[in-house]
Amino acid sequence: MTPKTALTIAGSDSGGGAGIQADLRTFFANGVHGLVALTAVTVQNSLGVQGFTEIPADVVTAQIKAVASDMGVNAAKTGMLATAEIIRSVAKTLDEVEVGPFVVDPVAASMTGDPLLREDALEAIRMELFPRATLITPNLDEVRLLTGVSVVDAASQRAAAEALLEFGSRWVLVKGGHMTGTADCVDLLSDGREYITLSGPRYETENTHGGGDTLASAITASLAKGASVPDAVAAGKKFIERCVAEAYPLGAGVGPVSPFWVLGPRE
Ligand SMILES: Nc1ncnc2c1ncn2[C@@H]1O[C@H](COP(=O)(O)OP(=O)(O)OP(=O)(O)O)[C@@H](O)[C@H]1O
Numbered sequence: 001m002t003p004k005t006a007l008t009i010a011g012s013d014s015g016g017g018a019g020i021q022a023d024l025r026t027f028f029a030n031g032v033h034g035l036v037a038l039t040a041v042t043v044q045n046s047l048g049v050q051g052f053t054e055i056p057a058d059v060v061t062a063q064i065k066a067v068a069s070d071m072g073v074n075a076a077k078t079g080m081l082a083t084a085e086i087i088r089s090v091a092k093t094l095d096e097v098e099v100g101p102f103v104v105d106p107v108a109a110s111m112t113g114d115p116l117l118r119e120d121a122l123e124a125i126r127m128e129l130f131p132r133a134t135l136i137t138p139n140l141d142e143v144r145l146l147t148g149v150s151v152v153d154a155a156s157q158r159a160a161a162e163a164l165l166e167f168g169s170r171w172v173l174v175k176g177g178h179m180t181g182t183a184d185c186v187d188l189l190s191d192g193r194e195y196i197t198l199s200g201p202r203y204e205t206e207n208t209h210g211g212g213d214t215l216a217s218a219i220t221a222s223l224a225k226g227a228s229v230p231d232a233v234a235a236g237k238k239f240i241e242r243c244v245a246e247a248y249p250l251g252a253g254v255g256p257v258s259p260f261w262v263l264g265p266r267e
């Protein structure tokens, strides 16, 4: 049977832990066929991002149009978008082709602090993509950059969700992976009417490279299969928890979260 399809519009991670590599393996692990519009090639390992080259904007949009017109897209997500020009071109293309539910992960920098966007591009994501998004999934650094709100507890997490919804997405997920002083990892999902707290154990590990991408692509896979946003986010949270629990060291720096558990027990 032909599986549902999910499109990632994102960059490549030569270390294989984040970016399209994380998205494609998460799509596979969640039973959907992955489609790709590559935006940038990063030179990256466990220690950080040494540099990147962006793909010309017309080549990014041609990839989207090629797969959408022929194969159909049941849901789509964005990761690293690199430049304001790519963002504006993607936004225009989304008005011309059907991609189903649309998840925007406003990736601004790697977890090692290296920029993944040229200057002024985050503002373009806010202006051009948030109003078109079914769901946006910022982490706490991105929340601060976008709204000025520093999330330190449940009240400020809710204030951040309210401020982010002003930018026009239908739903927002304020991820709490980087919140300090909490025993659990608490993410907050809201559409302005419902406020849904997703709480799970915080695993002791340094190896969380690709965690944000993996969560957003697991959510996108569920949306492609027809789940509601709350159900897709709940399933994504369960998926990422298991991936963080089984994360492994690789290289001298930060290792990746692991989807290998889906293969069952191995030697
Ligand atoms: N140590 C942990 N244990 C369990 N879950 C975690 C842990 N760290 C992050 N998570 C979960 O992983 C998901 C990604 O959250 P996070 O806030 O880390 O996003 P991010 O900063 O975009 O990710 P990245 O690590 O890729 O930069 C969230 O659902 C969060 O609750």
Ligand SMILES: Cc1ncc(COP(=O)(O)O)c(N)n1
Pocket: 010, 011, 012, 013, 018, 019, 020, 042, 044, 079, 080, 107, 109, 110, 111, 112, 116, 208, 209, 210, 211, 212, 213
């Ligand atoms: C190509 C690409 N896309 C996204 C990330 C963010 O992932 P992380 O925050 O885990 O470094 C990354 N490092 N590289």
